[in-house]
Amino acid sequence: MIYIDAKNSEHFLLSENMSLIKSISGIRGTIGGKTGEGLSGTDIVRFTAAYAEFIKRNNKTAKKIVVGRDARISGKMVENLVAGTLMSMGLDVIKLGLSSTPTTELAVTGLEADGGIIITASHNPRQWNALKLLNSKGEFLSDREGKEVIKIAELEDYSFVDVDFLGREIKDETWNYRHIELVKNLSLVDCEAIKNAHFKVAVDAVNSVGGIIIPELLKSLGVEDIVELNCEATGRFAHNPEPIPENLSQISELLKDGKADVGFVVDPDVDRLAIVMENGEMFVEEYTLVAVADYILSQTPGSTVSNLSSSRALRDVTTKHGCSYSTAAVGEVNVVEKMKETNAIIGGEGNGGVIYPELHYGRDALVGVALFLTLLAKSGKTVSELKKDYPQYTIVKNKISLTPDIDVDSLINEVKNYFKEEQITDIDGVKIDFKNGWVHLRKSNTEPIIRIYSEASTPEEAQKLAETIKKIIS
Numbered sequence: 001m002i003y004i005d006a007k008n009s010e011h012f013l014l015s016e017n018m019s020l021i022k023s024i025s026g027i028r029g030t031i032g033g034k035t036g037e038g039l040s041g042t043d044i045v046r047f048t049a050a051y052a053e054f055i056k057r058n059n060k061t062a063k064k065i066v067v068g069r070d071a072r073i074s075g076k077m078v079e080n081l082v083a084g085t086l087m088s089m090g091l092d093v094i095k096l097g098l099s100s101t102p103t104t105e106l107a108v109t110g111l112e113a114d115g116g117i118i119i120t121a122s123h124n125p126r127q128w129n130a131l132k133l134l135n136s137k138g139e140f141l142s143d144r145e146g147k148e149v150i151k152i153a154e155l156e157d158y159s160f161v162d163v164d165f166l167g168r169e170i171k172d173e174t175w176n177y178r179h180i181e182l183v184k185n186l187s188l189v190d191c192e193a194i195k196n197a198h199f200k201v202a203v204d205a206v207n208s209v210g211g212i213i214i215p216e217l218l219k220s221l222g223v224e225d226i227v228e229l230n231c232e233a234t235g236r237f238a239h240n241p242e243p244i245p246e247n248l249s250q251i252s253e254l255l256k257d258g259k260a261d262v263g264f265v266v267d268p269d270v271d272r273l274a275i276v277m278e279n280g281e282m283f284v285e286e287y288t289l290v291a292v293a294d295y296i297l298s299q300t301p302g303s304t305v306s307n308l309s310s311s312r313a314l315r316d317v318t319t320k321h322g323c324s325y326s327t328a329a330v331g332e333v334n335v336v337e338k339m340k341e342t343n344a345i346i347g348g349e350g351n352g353g354v355i356y357p358e359l360h361y362g363r364d365a366l367v368g369v370a371l372f373l374t375l376l377a378k379s380g381k382t383v384s385e386l387k388k389d390y391p392q393y394t395i396v397k398n399k400i401s402l403t404p405d406i407d408v409d410s411l412i413n414e415v416k417n418y419f420k421e422e423q424i425t426d427i428d429g430v431k432i433d434f435k436n437g438w439v440h441l442r443k444s445n446t447e448p449i450i451r452i453y454s455e456a457s458t459p460e461e462a463q464k465l466a467e468t469i470k471k472i473i474s
Helices: 042-058 075-087 101-110 141-156 177-183 191-197 208-221 248-257 286-299 312-321 332-342 367-377 383-387 408-419 459-473
Strands: 002-005 011-015 022-023 026-030 064-069 092-098 116-119 128-135 169-171 199-204 225-229 261-267 275-276 304-308 326-330 346-349 352-357 392-400 423-425 432-436 437-443 451-454
Touching: 022 141, 026 042, 042 075, 042 128, 042 141, 042 332, 064 075, 064 101, 075 092, 075 116, 075 128, 092 101, 101 116, 101 128, 101 177, 101 367, 169 432, 177 208, 177 367, 191 208, 191 367, 199 208, 199 408, 208 225, 208 261, 208 367, 225 248, 248 261, 248 275, 261 367, 275 286, 275 367, 286 304, 286 312, 286 346, 286 352, 286 432, 304 312, 304 332, 332 346, 332 352, 352 367, 367 383, 392 459, 408 432, 408 437, 408 459, 437 459, 451 459
Parallel strands: 011 392, 064 092, 064 116, 092 169, 199 225, 199 261, 304 326, 304 346
Antiparallel strands: 002 011, 022 026, 026 128, 116 128, 261 275, 346 352, 392 451, 423 432, 432 437, 437 451
């Protein structure tokens, strides 16, 4: 069905039935419903058992799996199902309790576990949850590995162990502290400079695990004046949890009144970081990675990587430092693969995801906070003054909801053919690069939608590029 928003004259395709999303980003869906239509209890058990079977097939001596979760209200229920299933497959479960995605990733390697499951639907609303699946390196499964897990689940090609071989449950809730210490001790994090800057910092953690770990990180870095917004980890999100401008009016109003030097906003599992300037305006998610990369490259030359939907500003900043920049398909695992291939020293995604290999190959908002505060302290500038140092681009993000009868591949091919005279990249959907901007059209890994991202020097130019794509789709 097509819905026309008369106010904005935009076309959206509405999905009548929510489906379970199985992708490179894990197993994700709304809680409840019939098996296969949402993330039901049966689906949780089935995919967890399939993952356990995958781990055991690829490591005959596999013994333990780390499990962490964000604070969303279905988390405890999902955690119990996941833990029980893993134990019934003969694996010990190390339960971290409330912990971020990067914290869980670090715990997998720190505890020498055979894998990990993070129970979080990231930026999705509270009715969603998901299983993010990790390998023994604390990194997301590759596309091939993820497909193998899905195949095992579809065939129900797994078996549970006898009672004498059940796994154990072990609790270890020390990893938030350990994560903070690891970030604090990074070579380019300067706690003394941060402390001496006497920053007043506001935090919006959308009532999830960020409310536990981000204030503690700030205290450890030397920040004494912290304004906490939505930092009670109740899982009842105070606003839409995606850290984008339209959802951040509360912290924006706070900073507009001059009540803090900088504002940090994280998503429910704390792998994305958005920054609010001292004047209440957005630093813009895209520039989190740009600013952090600029600081790192000024200290340590090296290559950088971001995904196709990320701003050209990272490319420009990298070139300014005389270094090389590469792009990857959207998805953390794809960015990590390209970073390893190019030996990149910093990379990530334009959604506020900073990946700093000196600590680990995973998006980590704690790393972003520590490095950004170091940069800010050393610069002696306000956040808005700092923003002016970077190339000024605007990304406009549009989306079209999918119905089962939409042939996404055909849509993408039509767009690709229409712009065949332009520079085309088709490793992930289709990206068209123009002289003064670009448009990227792709199917989401995390929601039943097509994303249309466009970038240019002004919002008007970026939206004009997006409207061109929408007309072709219509």
